[in-house]
Amino acid sequence: MRASFLLSALVLAASGPVLAAPVLPELPALPELTGPQSDYVEHCSGCHGMQGNSAPADIPVLRDRVGYFMCSQEGRDYLIRLPNVAFSAITDNQELADMMNFVVFGLGGNSAPRGTKPFTAAEVAKLRGRALATGSLIAARAAIVDRLVGTCAVPQSMKFFYDGQDQAAR
């Protein structure tokens, strides 16, 4: 008696709306990413932001700024010698060069001087062997930026990690 009651309850439930297939909300299509963009999202965007905009975190904004480093040889080298880049899990040098070219010319917008040559696999291979020590990064960056400001229209604000940080600090 009890068992048959349970059974009919189950049958009722099975035919009712309770077990109807859930209606999923319409999702927007996922954006199509190129290989270098996908590498950036996986290895870098957690800190620097999907669009290269990390402000107001204490992490430099890449968007429309990172290309300024391409104005000097030491600035260019710095971008690959950064420990997060040099020691990246991306072991293939062409793949890392492609991703850094996306960072500089894609996220960086027009900040790289006109005519800047993209990174090559050979250049990346050489610079990875000269990674900067983590402890000296801030000082290394400050020295490089000091020499850059005023050349190739590199703005004073590059001394900070993002525009307006000088005002925010006051």
Ligand code: HEC
């Ligand atoms: C754990 C957080 C973190 C991750 C992950 C990370 N970065 Fe950074 N990145 C930083 C910080 C902090 C600095 C500032 C270092 C300094 O003072 O020179 C920095 C500096 C930089 C700079 C120099 C910008 C400037 O204005 O000095 C570039 C370019 C850069 N990162 C690119 C990358 C790329 C490309 C990746 C992925 C391979 C990556 N980062 C992964 C935190 C991170």
